Amino acid sequence: MAHPANRGSAEQAFRTAAEALKAASGVAQRAYLRTVEVLRAGATHLQLPLGPLTAGLVVRLVLAPFAAWNYDDAVWFHTALSGYYGVPLYQRPGFSYPPVWGYLLQILGTVIHASGFGPSFFGVVDHNFAPAASVTSDYTDVVTAPGFNLLFKVALFAFDLLTAAVIYRFVNQLTGKPKRARLAFMAWFLNPFVIYESAIHGAFDVIVGFAVLATLILILIGREYWAGAAWAIGILTKLSPVTLGLELVLAIAVMENSIQQSTRFTVRRLAGFGLGAGVAMGCLVAPLVLQGSVQAMLHNVFARAQTPITIGGISISGLRYLKPFSGLLVWAFENSGTVIQATTTAQIVAIVLWAIWTVIMVRKDPVFGLFTGSIGTLASFMLLSPIANPQYILWWLPALTVFVFASGRGYWPFAVISLAPVFFSLAILGPTASLAPVATYTHLIPASVVNNEVIAWYTAPPRLWGATLADDVFAPASLATVAAIISLFVVWIRLAREEFW
């Protein structure tokens, strides 16, 4: 895997694994043992690169207070207020996710209350934005206040930084090259898409990305219990990591299957993973059990999401942004049942295929197998969703960052994935849509201007290949990202062929 000879750079861990395979073909445990050995013994206590760290934090702290994606941030506003008023998380509808991010917001709301601040600390309803909310249905007149924006985004920055630290140390451990690790750190922490999502949008998907990355690393170093716990945190943040279940279980089973007393060890490892996941899930659901809110959570997470679907986003259905395919939107809306059935089937098939890929690859190289299998599963799940928001990329971007910088392959697709979704996000309601806090809380720009700009962007006719002006941007951004993901899959297949066959 990741044979660097014809690419100019060698990755110590991967090469070690490949050489072990060549030396003793079919003896999978050597690859596993060697990888684990490298992972366990190779790390040093590295200090994070201070320059990029400072730059990343400054950019985030500057952007965070006065920028907001108010359609989502309004939900965080209401959720934090439920903590402020002591209302159980799911008693009022609105927060339609598993509880982890809701807990964090409720804790924040309680702390703000205890600090003596009034409810206006969280934000206001600014009726100047009512027309934009009515016209677009993707905007709201709730404007989150700078202080609240900063506080809840700082929680996201903490996960950005934790993820960066894990990436940095893991890449260094795999490659033995601090410079490469520093580049990986920068590629994540200074990534424009990551910064946009945490500092402007306020999307909590980075928590999922961190949980997935932690799960993979903890499995690789043989800490299945904590890997299960990390996986459970991911699932109870946004459900999507549940798609990794089959792959992770098979990977754990296969990685140990040729060691002496393999059955006992395999069972022990699987049991550890299951126990960790079960205990963590039990802990995370316990507050809801005590509040009597489990039924309300299930209703909010599942039942309230069942409306006629729209298609698009960063998925294959992004094709509909091209004018010749624009009719797909109405067709899908009118045939929601068929679309859901078809996409769900495709997603299940993809999950199974990636699990098979992982089973095959993880025996040859555990890092390659587990990382490509996990990224592939989550990315395919996203590509095959009827509608995929750009922030879903954060589920697997940390793992991808590790893999690209450890293997030295896939830089161009990585660059596209880091930039195109930013353009997509900005095009949803136009570049001024995120400036509502600036308009409401400063005199720099009138609220009416932001409101009118949002409406003007949303209703603007196309100039190029789309059905609307936004579609003109959506189409290349979405299709470029989809193409980049598929090209990564091709790179991995080539890598596997070069290294293992």
Add this chain to the structure above:
Amino acid sequence: MDLRAGAQWTWLETVVGALLVGVVVAEIVISSSPVERAEQGLAVDVRSASFTAQASTIQLVISHGSPHQELDVAAFPLPAKSIPQLSMYVYDDSRFPAADVAPTVPQGIFDHLSAELATRHHEPPVVAVSAEGLAGVLLDTARAPGRVVVTMTGVLPANVFSKDTDLVSPWVQAGGVAVWGGGAIGYWSGRNGQPLSSDDALGEAGTQRLLGSNVVQYPTTFGRLGDVPSAFASALDVTYNFTGAGVLLGSITAHAGLDLGWDSGQLTSIAYLPRGSGGFLIFGGEIPDEGSVSVDLARILMSGAIFGMGQAASKHLTLAGSATPETVDWKLPFLAPNGGIMLVAFDPSPDALYFFKRQIKP
């Protein structure tokens, strides 16, 4: 192999563990009863009330914690009849079509309204009803008084209202309150499993069968907004201001009804029209957001505003930063009738829970 050899990743295990334990413990602590009580520490009481032939004056005592910043107080005269505790039935049937409402509204209106009422300890609970359940409620005219049916899907199901059927009018006449939202009431009559077509449009005639003529102005206008709040809208901090299918103010006067919403010209966004022993509470336009509409509806129904006599007074109080109880003397701009006045107090902040009401009789 020594499983403890990989100590360099121990910090990651620690982070995962700390995240897990920290979040869970904090959530349990903040949702424990003592903390909840501390957070809901706003209270209003009526210290005295004086009703003379010249003036009505009430004195309020407000105790609060330092984070509470605002309090809205409203009062309106009541007729000399008892005000029932309202039982609410919300129509929610995904088999039937909807119109002039956002896709999440038909189900969301039940979720939000029941939550808004539950957090304010309103009894009895709100009940969701299917088209068949709705027909069952409407056919039970004997128990119509004290019952409210909420239909905010823009379409009445054909089994309760069609060219040949009208279960709504007799039920309202018998004392029920029909709440409507989503375009003009009576315009659409939807069939089970069928998308709306021209065959389902009863049009203006359908509206007139329910409300009478010259109540809703045709053609209706999508997106029209009211810009002047009525006395009740100001008093209850009502925000719904769509008047596209709003009720004509003249018809409200003619039918001894109430303007509870925002006015644009001769139209209002929310009107209560008495019919027989009951009435129609009409939200006169599209419903883009079930959340804010539910807050408005909860305030209107909990306050008993639909039983008012037309006048309303309000006072916005900015609470002092200290936690010392405050006394407020309020001279009302109307005299108290035999039924007395309804005093309502609530925290107008978004998502605030506090709601107080008391009927004060002379």
